[in-house]
Amino acid sequence: MTSPSLTDIESADVDKVDAALQSITSSRLDEAETLLLGVIANTPSDYANTEETGDVISIKFWDETTFIHYVTWEKHHGRANKTIKWLSNAYPRAYFHMGFLCVKHQQFDKAIEYLEKGQALEPKNPKFSCEKAKALVSEGRKEEALALYGQITEISAYVSAHDLAIALRGRGFVLIEMGDLDNAELAFQSSLKIESDNEVALNELSYINHLRQGGAASSTETILSTSLDLSNCRVCGQPFDEGVVVSFKGSPVSICQQCQQHLTKKWWQFWK
Known part of the structure; x- marks a missing residue:
């Protein structure tokens, strides 16, 4: 019997990651973890997120939104001289969602490890930095978290306006934790220039005003870089x-x- 090809294995792993998200939806976190760890174990040692053959560039995107952003950005910058093919994404996503589960279980060191390994597969994806920053804040490593958010400064082929807004809100949260209300306010205001009706940013600006008027600090969660x-x-x-x-x-x-x-x-x- 013929052994399954790497393409067939990865295709099956894409389905397993999707199934893991369904399990998270139903709060079956142990089941999700088992699925994700199984996918991670299949990660090829020579994994490549992008393949280029002739006039075709094949890229493993997470979803249709990121694919559309990439194609639009490339076209706008005069770089759409090749056909861009969307391939489904398994392994970086599996590492990311394992990182998320570890944060949820307050296993912050393990979360950082998974997120760093995932980012090594997909270095230009800002989602890993944002989720890692969340874990760092939970460990009290605010300066390191702030530096990570600070690396996401502009829209690019792999960084959407939404990604940038998330990073700015994350920066604002950390700055509030550090007592730097002026720069926190600037960060949230900058995020609103991108997503003008974002309730998180608007609420945090109200909270900053509350603190400036002598109001008591409340126990708040760090920025949710990913909402599950x-x-x-x-x-x-x-x-x-x-x-x-x-x-x-x-x-x-x-x-x-x-x-x-x-x-x-x-x-x-x-x-x-």
């Missing part, structure tokens, strides 16, 4: 039981079975 609150359907808002988990702007969102059947557009078009 999948308990409600993103379309109808009802509790999510069965359906699909898809990715929007790099973060998973849930769509219930009923809404999935009635979507008249591709899911991502509802939130463009």
Whole structure:
């Protein structure tokens, strides 16, 4: 019997990562961890995120949103002289979500280890830096976290406006923790120039004003670089039981079975 090819193995691993996200949705975290660790064990020693053959560049994107951003950015900068093919992504995603689970379990050293290994596979992806910064803040390593957020300063082929806004909000959170309210305010205001209606940034600016007026500091969580609150359907808002988990702007969102059947557009078009 013929052994499965590396392509077949990776294709199956993509499905396992998606299944792990479904397990996280249902709070079956042990099941998710088992799936992700199985995928991580299959990571090729010579893993390549990009392959170039003739006039075709094949890149392993996390979702349709990041693919569209990359293609649009390349075209806008006059670099769309080759066909760009989207391949599904397994191994960097598996490391990232294991990092997320470790943060959730307050295993911050393990989280950082997984995130660093994932970033080694995909060095230009800012999501690893943002999630690692969250783990560092939880360990009290605020200066290191601030430096990571500070590395994400501009939009590029691999950094979307949303990624930049997340990094700015993360920077603002850390600066509040460090007592630097002026620079924290600047960071949140800069993020609002990108995402003007972001409630997190608006709430934090109100909190900064509260502190300046002598209000008591509250116990707040660090910036959520990735939101995995999948308990409600993103379309109808009802509790999510069965359906699909898809990715929007790099973060998973849930769509219930009923809404999935009635979507008249591709899911991502509802939130463009």
